[in-house]
Amino acid sequence: MIPRPRPQRFRLRRTMMFMNAQKPGLIKDAYIYGCDSIMLDLEDAVAENQKDSARFSLYHALKTIDYGDTEVIVRINGLDTPHWQEDIRVCVAGGADGIRIAKCESAQDVKTVEAAVLEAEKEFGVEIGRTLLMAALESPKGILNAYEICSASDRMFGVAISGGDFRRCMQTKFQPDGVDMLAARGHMLVAARAAGIQCFDTVFTDLDNDEGFMAELMQNKAMGFDGKSLINPKQIRPVHELFAPTEKEVIWAKKVVAAYREQSAAGVGVFTVDGKMIDIAFIPGAERTLKLAKACGMDDGGLV
Amino acid sequence: MTIEKSAVAGTLESSDAMVTVEPSKNGIELELSSSVMNQYGRQIKAVVLETLDRLEVKNCKVTVVDKGALDCTIKARVECAVFRSCDKADKNIPWGGAVR
Numbered sequence: 028m029i030p031r032p033r034p035q036r037f038r039l040r041r042t043m044m045f046m047n048a049q050k051p052g053l054i055k056d057a058y059i060y061g062c063d064s065i066m067l068d069l070e071d072a073v074a075e076n077q078k079d080s081a082r083f084s085l086y087h088a089l090k091t092i093d094y095g096d097t098e099v100i101v102r103i104n105g106l107d108t109p110h111w112q113e114d115i116r117v118c119v120a121g122g123a124d125g126i127r128i129a130k131c132e133s134a135q136d137v138k139t140v141e142a143a144v145l146e147a148e149k150e151f152g153v154e155i156g157r158t159l160l161m162a163a164l165e166s167p168k169g170i171l172n173a174y175e176i177c178s179a180s181d182r183m184f185g186v187a188i189s190g191g192d193f194r195r196c197m198q199t200k201f202q203p204d205g206v207d208m209l210a211a212r213g214h215m216l217v218a219a220r221a222a223g224i225q226c227f228d229t230v231f232t233d234l235d236n237d238e239g240f241m242a243e244l245m246q247n248k249a250m251g252f253d254g255k256s257l258i259n260p261k262q263i264r265p266v267h268e269l270f271a272p273t274e275k276e277v278i279w280a281k282k283v284v285a286a287y288r289e290q291s292a293a294g295v296g297v298f299t300v301d302g303k304m305i306d307i308a309f310i311p312g313a314e315r316t317l318k319l320a321k322a323c324g325m326d327d328g329g330l331v
Numbered sequence: 332m333t334i335e336k337s338a339v340a341g342t343l344e345s346s347d348a349m350v351t352v353e354p355s356k357n358g359i360e361l362e363l364s365s366s367v368m369n370q371y372g373r374q375i376k377a378v379v380l381e382t383l384d385r386l387e388v389k390n391c392k393v394t395v396v397d398k399g400a401l402d403c404t405i406k407a408r409v410e411c412a413v414f415r416s417c418d419k420a421d422k423n424i425p426w427g428g429a430v431r
Contacts, residue, residue: 050344051346051347051400052344052345055346055401078421079411079414079415079420079421080340080341083340083407083408083411083414083424083430084404084407084408086426086430087407090403091401091402112422113421116426117424117426121426151426
C-alpha cells in the first residue's frame with residue numbers, strides 16, 4: 028500500500044496527461060514521463076461495458092503504484108450516467124488526489140459531486156476535505172456558468188475547457204488561430220482568476236502537427252493558462268519548456284522578492300528595483316515565476 | 332461469493348491478463364498460462380488463490396491467460412470476473428474490504 032501525501036490545492040500543474048484507467052500497460056509506469064499530473068480516465072476512454080473493470084484496475088493502481096510527486100487525478104463519468112457514484116467511491120477509497128467532473132454545467136453539479144465525495148470520505152475513513160475537485164467545461168452553458176462553478180467549493184482547484192464537445196456545440200471546428208474558442212477560453216480564464224483557482228486548456232489531438240501544437244501553446248501562455256491537458260507523453264516537454272520562465276524573468280523575480288522582504292521588514296511598502304516601481308501587487312507574480320523556475324531546475328528555489 | 336455463471340475480465344494485451352471464472356463443484360481448479368511462466372508462474376498462482384480466498388470463493392474453475400501483468404492487475408481482473416459472475420460488479424464494491 029502506497030500512502031499518498033495530502034494533496035495540495037495549489038501546486039504546479041503545467042501538464043496533465045490523460046490515460047485510460049482500464050489499460051494496465053499505460054498506468055503502471057505513468058510517473059516516468061515527468062508530467063505534473065496524470066489524469067486516469069474512467070469516462071470516454073473506457074468502453075461502456077468495461078466501466079466496472081476499469082474501477083478495479085484503478086483501485087489497485089492507486090493503492091499499489093508509487094506515483095511519487097506526480098499528482099493523480101481521476102476523470103469520472105458524467106452526472107447523467109449510472110456510473111458516477113461508484114466512480115467517486117473508488118476514487119476516494121483508492122486515495123486519488125482529485126476528481127475531474129466531466130461535462131460540468133452548474134454550481135449544483137459541483138455540489139452534487141462534493142456531497143458524494145464527503146459521504147465516501149466518511150465511508151472509507153479518509154480525511155474529510157482531502158479529495159480535491161476540478162471541473163471540465165464542455166458546453167456553452169458550462170462556459171457561461173464558469174464563475175459559479177469555479178467558486179462552488181473549497182475543494183475546487185481548477186477548471187478546464189474540453190474542446191471536442193465544445194466545438195461541436197458551437198457548430199465550429201478547430202482553427203489554427205484559436206478563434207473558434209477564443210471567447211470561451213477568455214471567459215473561463217476570467218472566471219477562474221476571479222474565483223482564485225487554476226485554469227487549463229484543452230487537448231491538442233493532431234499529434235503530427237508540431238507547428239500547430241506550438242502555436243496553440245504560445246497562445247495558451249499568452250492568455251495566462253496554468254497548463255494544458257495532454258494525450259501523449261511527447262507533448263510534455265514542449266509545454267514545460269515553453270511555460271518555463273526566461274533567465275531574465277527569473278533574475279528579475281529574485282530581485283523583486285528579495286527587495287520586498289528587505290523593504291517590508293524595514294516598514295517600506297513601495298520602492299523601486301532597477302528603476303521600476305514595486306509594491307505588494309508584484310509579489311505573487313514574482314513568486315510564481317520562482318516556483319516555475321524551481322520546477323524547471325533553473326533555480327534552487329531558496330526564496331520560495 | 333458463489334460463482335453463479337461464467338464471467339470474463341481483462342484482455343490479452345501486453346501487461347494485462349484475461350481471467351475467466353466458471354461455476355464448479357470441485358473446489359478451486361486453476362488453469363494458468365503465462366508469457367512469463369518460468370519466472371513468475373508460482374507468484375501469479377499465489378496471487379490468484381489469495382484473491383479468491385479473500386472473496387470467499389470456495390468452488391470455481393478459473394482460467395488465467397497472463398501477458399506479463401503486475402500483481403495488482405491480476406488481482407483487479409480476478410475480482411472483476413468474480414463480481415461479474417454474481418452480477419455485482421457495477422456498484423457498492425467493498426473497496427478496502429474484501430477488495431484490497
